[in-house]
Amino acid sequence: MSPSIPGCVRIKRMEKWIGDLLIDASPPEKPKFKSPMILVHGLWSGSWSWRSWATHFSNLGWECWAVNFRGRFEERSYPILRHLTFQDCVEDMKKVIRSAAFPPLLVAHDLGGLVAQKAAEGEKLAALVLLSSLPSGDIRMALPRSLRRWRSWRIAKRDPSAGPPSGRGSPWL
Numbered sequence: 592m593s594p595s596i597p598g599c600v601r602i603k604r605m606e607k608w609i610g611d612l613l614i615d616a617s618p619p620e621k622p623k624f625k626s627p628m629i630l631v632h633g634l635w636s637g638s639w640s641w642r643s644w645a646t647h648f649s650n651l652g653w654e655c656w657a658v659n660f661r662g663r664f665e666e667r668s669y670p671i672l673r674h675l676t677f678q679d680c681v682e683d684m685k686k687v688i689r690s691a692a693f694p695p696l697l698v699a700h701d702l703g704g705l706v707a708q709k710a711a712e713g714e715k716l717a718a719l720v721l722l723s724s725l726p727s728g729d730i731r732m733a734l735p736r737s738l739r740r741w742r743s744w745r746i747a748k749r750d751p752s753a754g755p756p757s758g759r760g761s762p763w764l
Contacts, residue, residue, distance in 0.1 A: 633701025
């Protein structure tokens with residue numbers, strides 16, 4: 592029995608390699624679904640953050656793959672992380688999606704959600720579930736009323752000859 596989730600049977604995890612990515616695979620004892628569930632970690636974590644959830648969903652019949660982005664499992668990861676780009680993570684995620692025999696279900700958290708959104712473009716998925724994910728660039732976040740009023744006041748007070756606000760216009764300030 593797992594101490595973290597009552598009634599759950601502990602599932603044996605296996606290492607699975609997709610290209611140069613390490614995936615922690617949790618096969619179900621009694622498979623119920625053809626599509627795997629791909630669990631994508633956030634910015635400051637790795638596949639370990641999904642262990643209890645992978646156990647839970649494996650007990651429900653899902654084959655769970657907890658992804659480790661590059662630099663999350665190597666002993667000396669600093670050189671890898673120093674050169675890792677967002678697009679590298681998106682391409683890695685696309686490799687994982689394409690390696691599934693059936694369209695997978697993606698469950699992603701934090702920055703992994705943004706990577707999953709971009710990787711999902713043009714790919715076949717059963718579903719995409721985002722947990723506290725960053726929005727894509729096309730979505731503007733709603734500002735609290737006090738910040739909207741301050742922003743309106745700031746824009747009205749600026750010198751019109753100075754041109755637009757910094758960059759292409761900051762939605763926050």
